[in-house]
Amino acid sequence: MGLWVQLPAVTFVSALVSTPHPTAGGRHDPLLVLDGYENDGIRLKCFSERLLSEVQVLWTDGRGDNITATPLTTGTTTATASSSVLLKPGAGNSASCKIIDKLLRTSTESSVVIAANAQGCIQNDIDRLKKELTEEQKTFENANQKMLAEIERIRQQLEFCRARSNAVNITLDENCKHPSLMVKEKNRVRSSSQAEIPPEAVVLATEGFSGKKHYWEVEVGNKSEWGLGVLGEEMRNTLRTVTVDPLSKENTFSLWFSKGEYSFTGGTDIKYHKVCSVVGVFLDLELNQLSFFDAEEKYLLKRLSLERSGTLYPFFSPGADGKWLGVRPVMEKAFPSL
Numbered sequence: 001m002g003l004w005v006q007l008p009a010v011t012f013v014s015a016l017v018s019t020p021h022p023t024a025g026g027r028h029d030p031l032l033v034l035d036g037y038e039n040d041g042i043r044l045k046c047f048s049e050r051l052l053s054e055v056q057v058l059w060t061d062g063r064g065d066n067i068t069a070t071p072l073t074t075g076t077t078t079a080t081a082s083s084s085v086l087l088k089p090g091a092g093n094s095a096s097c098k099i100i101d102k103l104l105r106t107s108t109e110s111s112v113v114i115a116a117n118a119q120g121c122i123q124n125d126i127d128r129l130k131k132e133l134t135e136e137q138k139t140f141e142n143a144n145q146k147m148l149a150e151i152e153r154i155r156q157q158l159e160f161c162r163a164r165s166n167a168v169n170i171t172l173d174e175n176c177k178h179p180s181l182m183v184k185e186k187n188r189v190r191s192s193s194q195a196e197i198p199p200e201a202v203v204l205a206t207e208g209f210s211g212k213k214h215y216w217e218v219e220v221g222n223k224s225e226w227g228l229g230v231l232g233e234e235m236r237n238t239l240r241t242v243t244v245d246p247l248s249k250e251n252t253f254s255l256w257f258s259k260g261e262y263s264f265t266g267g268t269d270i271k272y273h274k275v276c277s278v279v280g281v282f283l284d285l286e287l288n289q290l291s292f293f294d295a296e297e298k299y300l301l302k303r304l305s306l307e308r309s310g311t312l313y314p315f316f317s318p319g320a321d322g323k324w325l326g327v328r329p330v331m332e333k334a335f336p337s338l
Contacts, residue, residue: 030057030099032110035084037126044112045084046097054103057083062094087114160298163282163291166213167330170205170314176240177203181318188326190318200227200317204236205327208311214283216314217295219326220257221277225319228281229254229265230290230312252315253304255279255292264292264302272301278328283312 035045048055059067069085087095096111171186178201183189189203209230220226231252256263262270272294279301280293288306293299306312318325 030097030108030110032097032112034112038086039088041086041088042114043084043086044095044097045082046099046110048081048099054101055081056100056102057081058098058100059083059085060096060098062092067095156300157298159300160280160293160295163213163215163284163293164280164295164330166215166282168207168214168216169329170207170216170327172316172327173204173206176236177201184324187328188324189316190324191320191322198320201320202227202239202315202317204231204239205314205316208233208236208313209283209285210311211285213286215330216281217328217330218279218281218316219277219328220279221323221325222275223257223319223323223325224321225256225258226325227254227256227317227319228279228292228315230283230314232308233311233313236313253290253306253308253312254315255302256317258319262301265304270302276301281314283314285312 031047033045033047035043037043046057046059048057055072057069057072059069061067067085067087069083072081072083083097085095094111094113096109098107098109100107172183172189174183174186177183177189178198180192180198180201181189181203182192183203191201218228229252231254235251253265257276260275262272264270274294274297276294276296278295280295282289282291282293284291285306288308289303290306291303292301294301316325316327
């Protein structure tokens with residue numbers, strides 16, 4: 001990306017002097033301009049009003065010595081010729097451009113005198129502008145990151161609200177639970193006071209789902225361990241008849257929390273810095289997906305793809321810490337259908 005620099009008007013003191021050599025024909029004084037700052041030097045450009053085939057250009061410094069310049073070029077839209085020279089530090093503070101007309105046998109000359117501190121001033125301006133540009137870029141990047149974070153937050157909230165609009169009532173099935181668990185009011189469960197309670201001891205919901213979309217919320221509070229998810233009808237029937245065995249995580253689609261860490265079906269972990277107090281579970285059987293949300297933050301924790309057949313049943317594992325885990329009713333008016 002190029003850097004356009006607006007230089008102070010007082011940086012340069014220029015004296016343009018045309019010195020015609022009187023011969024037959026008209027005059028065509030060269031136009032000498034500052035073309036920019038380049039590689040620690042100042043580039044000067046000289047324009048002739050005559051065609052390339054008719055003129056030649058001679059550059060000299062303040063001592064009258066010739067200066068190597070770029071070859072003459074012809075203008076693309078005008079009948080002019082031009083050449084440029086780069087004045088490096090130490091090359092003096094003046095330069096002259098002489099146009100020699102081959103046809104009219106005349107020559108005209110323009111000179112420029114550059115203030116002694118011009119190059120230093122230009123470099124200071126360049127450094128200052130580069131610093132300002134860097135600061136502007138940082139400001140833009142910070143603002144852009146904040147904007148992207150806000151967009152993501154809104155997207156997450158919208159996704160959560162859409163999931164929550166599919167809220168259903170869930171009741172716990174006292175006839176399908178591990179004997180070490182205690183169910184209260186059909187919506188709360190905790191481990192009993194028995195010793196050696198397996199952390200995968202679960203209770204299933206009475207409701208099963210084979211199609212459409214369903215959302216429910218679970219209050220886990222400050223429990224040190226818990227598990228949530230769904231399992232198939234075959235596993236449910238097994239648990240109904242053999243309730244003394246703990247659940248095998250491999251046969252579920254689930255989220256587990258223990259020792260401050262989250263894990264999912266298949267042993268996948270996530271790095272989430274907050275401890276959820278309420279977890280939203282969204283079962284989308286139209287897309288065969290199971291999603292878990294931090295319901296308080298409206299944040300998607302994880303989405304699992306389901307490989308299933310038949311009916312799926314929600315299950316709940318309160319862990320062995322003796323604290324209640326509860327299925328709470330979802331207030332539809334708080335989050336209308338989107």
